[in-house]
Structure formats: C-alpha cells, structure tokens
Amino acid sequence: MDLNNLLKKYADLIIKTGINVQPGQTIILYADVDQAPLARLIVEAAYAAKANEVILKWNDPIIQRQYLQNTSVDRLQHPYEFEKVAAKELMDKHASRISLLSASPEALNGIDPQRIHISQTAQSKVKQPVTKATMNNDISWLVVAGASLEWAQKVYPNLSNQEALNKLWESILTISRVTLDEPNRAWQEHIKFLNQRAKWLNDYQFDALHYRSDQTDLTIGLPENHLWEGAGSNDKAGNFFVPNIPTEEVFTAPDYRRIDGVVAATYPLSNNGQLITNIKLTFKDGHVIKATADQGADFLNQLIKTDVGASSLGEIALVPEDSPIAKTKTIFYNTLFDENASDHLALGAAYPFSIQNGTNMDANQLKEVGLNQSEIHVDFMIGSNKMNIDGITKDGQKIPIMRNGNWV
Numbered sequence: 001m002d003l004n005n006l007l008k009k010y011a012d013l014i015i016k017t018g019i020n021v022q023p024g025q026t027i028i029l030y031a032d033v034d035q036a037p038l039a040r041l042i043v044e045a046a047y048a049a050k051a052n053e054v055i056l057k058w059n060d061p062i063i064q065r066q067y068l069q070n071t072s073v074d075r076l077q078h079p080y081e082f083e084k085v086a087a088k089e090l091m092d093k094h095a096s097r098i099s100l101l102s103a104s105p106e107a108l109n110g111i112d113p114q115r116i117h118i119s120q121t122a123q124s125k126v127k128q129p130v131t132k133a134t135m136n137n138d139i140s141w142l143v144v145a146g147a148s149l150e151w152a153q154k155v156y157p158n159l160s161n162q163e164a165l166n167k168l169w170e171s172i173l174t175i176s177r178v179t180l181d182e183p184n185r186a187w188q189e190h191i192k193f194l195n196q197r198a199k200w201l202n203d204y205q206f207d208a209l210h211y212r213s214d215q216t217d218l219t220i221g222l223p224e225n226h227l228w229e230g231a232g233s234n235d236k237a238g239n240f241f242v243p244n245i246p247t248e249e250v251f252t253a254p255d256y257r258r259i260d261g262v263v264a265a266t267y268p269l270s271n272n273g274q275l276i277t278n279i280k281l282t283f284k285d286g287h288v289i290k291a292t293a294d295q296g297a298d299f300l301n302q303l304i305k306t307d308v309g310a311s312s313l314g315e316i317a318l319v320p321e322d323s324p325i326a327k328t329k330t331i332f333y334n335t336l337f338d339e340n341a342s343d344h345l346a347l348g349a350a351y352p353f354s355i356q357n358g359t360n361m362d363a364n365q366l367k368e369v370g371l372n373q374s375e376i377h378v379d380f381m382i383g384s385n386k387m388n389i390d391g392i393t394k395d396g397q398k399i400p401i402m403r404n405g406n407w408v
C-alpha cells in the first residue's frame with residue numbers, strides 16, 4: 001500500500017466530491033493533531049481548487065481529556081464570548097466545514113459523565129450557528145476519518161501496533177473507494193445507486209415503518225411529505241456535496257410523536273469519547289421511557305435528558321447487510337463507519353431537509369409537522385442479518401422493504 005499516494009487521492013476526494021469546494025470559499029478544517037499529514041494534503045487540495053482560505057482547528061484528545069478532568073465547573077459552563085463571535089462570523093461567510101476524526105473510541109473513558117455533559121451542553125450553545133447551518137445544509141460540510149494508533153488498537157486488538165495502524169488505514173481507504181482508479185468517478189455511480197433507493201421509498205410515501213428482529217419490535221411513524229435522501233445534498237448556493245465519506249445509507253426523519261416499541265442496538269456506540277454497549281430503548285408515544293446499557297448506562301441516560309427532543313428520534317436510516325462496510329465484519333467503534341454498516345436511528349434533532357420545504361420552516365413549524373428538535377443528534381446502530389422491515393401504507397398495506405438485513 002502506497003499510503004502517501006493514497007492520502008493524496010483521499011484529500012482530492014474530500015475536496016471535490018466531499019465538500020465540493022468553490023472558488024473563493026473559506027473552509028474550516030477541524031482535525032485531530034495526529035492527522036497533520038492528511039490535513040496538509042487536504043489544505044493543498046483546497047487551494048488547488050481555488051479556496052480563498054483554510055482555517056485549521058486542531059484538537060488533541062489527550063489535552064481535551066486533561067481539560068475536562070481539571071478545569072472548574074464554572075469554566076466548563078461558560079465558554080468564551082470570542083468563540084461565539086467566531087462561530088457566527090464564519091457562518092456569515094458561509095464557510096464550508098470539514099471534520100477529520102481519528103480519536104480513540106474511548107478517549108474520554110473514566111471522566112465523570114456529568115462533566116462531559118456540562119461541557120457538551122455549553123459547547124453546543126457556542127457552536128449553535130455552525131450546527132444550525134450544518135443541519136440546514138446552508139453550507140457544505142463533511143465528516144471523514146483518519147487512522148490513529150489508539151483507534152486501530154481498539155479495532156484490531158490482535159495485531160501489532162504498526163500492523164493495526166496499516167490495517168485501519170487500508171480499511172478506511174478501501175471502504176471510501178479511494179483505492180479505486182478514479183475515486184471521484186466511482187462515487188458518482190455510488191451516489192446514483194443510493195438516489196434510486198431513495199426515489200423508490202419517496203414514491204411509496206409510507207405512513208410508518210415496522211422493524212422486527214430477535215430483539216427489536218418497533219413502529220416508527222413517518223411525517224407527511226417526508227423525503228428520503230441518499231449520499232448527498234445541495235447547499236444553499238445549489239452546489240452538490242456529500243456530507244459523509246463513507247456513506248451507504250438512505251435516510252429520512254420520523255414523526256417524533258409516533259414511535260412505539262422496543263429497539264436494541266447491535267453495535268457498541270462511542271459518543272464523546274465514551275463507549276456505550278448493548279443499548280436497549282423502550283419508546284412510548286415518541287419518547288424513550290426506559291434506557292438500559294451494559295457499559296455507559298449513566299452516560300446514555302444523561303444524553304437522553306439533554307433536552308425534551310433528546311429522548312425522541314430525528315433520523316431513520318436504512319443500510320443493507322451487504323454494504324462494503326458490513327461485509328468487512330468489523331466493529332469500528334466509530335459511528336461514521338458503523339452507521340454505514342447497519343440500519344440506524346438517531347436520538348435528537350431531525351434534518352430540516354428531510355421534509356418538503358423544511359429548510360424554509362422555523363423550529364416551531366418543523367415541530368408541528370413532526371420533525372424533532374434537540375441540541376443533540378446521536379446515531380446508534382440497530383441493523384443485523386435478522387432485521388426485517390416493512391413499510392406500512394396509509395391504507396394499512398404492508399410492503400416488505402428489508403428481509404434478513406438486505407433490500408427486498
């Protein structure tokens with residue numbers, strides 16, 4: 001594997017197919033410090049595509065950990081004013097946003113969940129303009145990953161350090177279609193395929209979906225005029241971008257008031273550096289009334305209490321068991337990868353573009369049509385080769401969508 005050459009192709013894919021940089025644009029790149037080599041290549045590719053400026057925001061999970069452990073609660077609660085000003089200023093400029101992730105799935109393991117929760121709540125207020133612009137697709141944005149040693153050790157515990165790191169890079173690049181001759185072209189075909197699936201679901205306009213497996217029996221209502229989407233979206237300026245690399249899902253928003261039954265996660269969930277395993281949720285009239293987990297139950301229950309919407313759902317996504325990621329039979333302990341190997345749901349906010357005309361609605365209007373509002377959006381994986389999903393039409397017909405985890 002010629003890693004350097006592949007990373008160049010990866011950077012090119014990120015800039016062209018991912019955020020689709022336009023001449024004169026400002027880009028913010030959030031990157032973990034161990035990704036400096038890839039970050040530099042992304043910056044190079046961005047300027048080659050005539051970006052005006054790339055702003056780097058480095059994150060070091062080890063320093064983040066020390067901060068969360070040691071700083072005062074007052075400091076956790078009160079971010080600096082200049083952070084708010086910066087977030088707003090960048091969004092006024094319509095800056096595109098790239099998040100390059102590589103942190104260990106358990107980077108913040110052992111830290112008081114309450115402190116993480118306080119910090120996260122305060123940070124989400126600071127980042128509100130960015131989150132809003134992202135959820136609304138006002139700007140083009142992208143989440144991608146790079147391999148780090150700590151992450152690789154978790155995914156491949158039986159390999160030596162160097163072997164594990166190489167193997168994780170190889171997986172990321174293969175799954176993201178970077179190892180193909182022309183990644184940008186391969187992505188065009190992939191996007192076409194996902195759009196066909198989305199169209200099939202849109203034409204049906206199901207009233208609800210019913211999920212059944214050995215551990216799950218859940219009915220999820222769908223709002224009128226909901227839109228299924230796959231792979232990519234247009235930003236406000238009308239430029240097509242792909243917000244996740246990799247992506248294998250088609251997704252829409254549920255009606256947050258009509259969710260009933262039990263659902264079990266089939267993958268562990270790493271959220272904010274905390275690992276949560278064997279999640280089980282019981283829903284009644286749209287909200288979680290019981291949440292359990294083997295590891296991380298406290299953190300999960302904190303998360304659900306973030307606000308009213310945090311105990312309901314904002315996204316339902318379908319991913320077949322024969323997706324290239326699922327076929328690796330690997331648990332990546334990273335939502336970007338695991339969610340694209342498995343049907344998933346998200347606790348928290350819905351994307352306004354999941355319903356017709358949603359991006360022109362305000363929060364109250366969105367709520368009225370059934371789109372959940374929250375400060376959080378946390379995906380968790382529920383798919384398996386035992387999952388069967390039916391679409392229920394308005395006149396009560398049941399149409400099979402998935403059997404044993406694959407498209408019918």
Ligand code: ZN
Binds near residue numbers: 339
């Ligand atoms: Zn999703």
Ligand code: ZN
Binds near residue numbers: 378
């Ligand atoms: Zn999601």
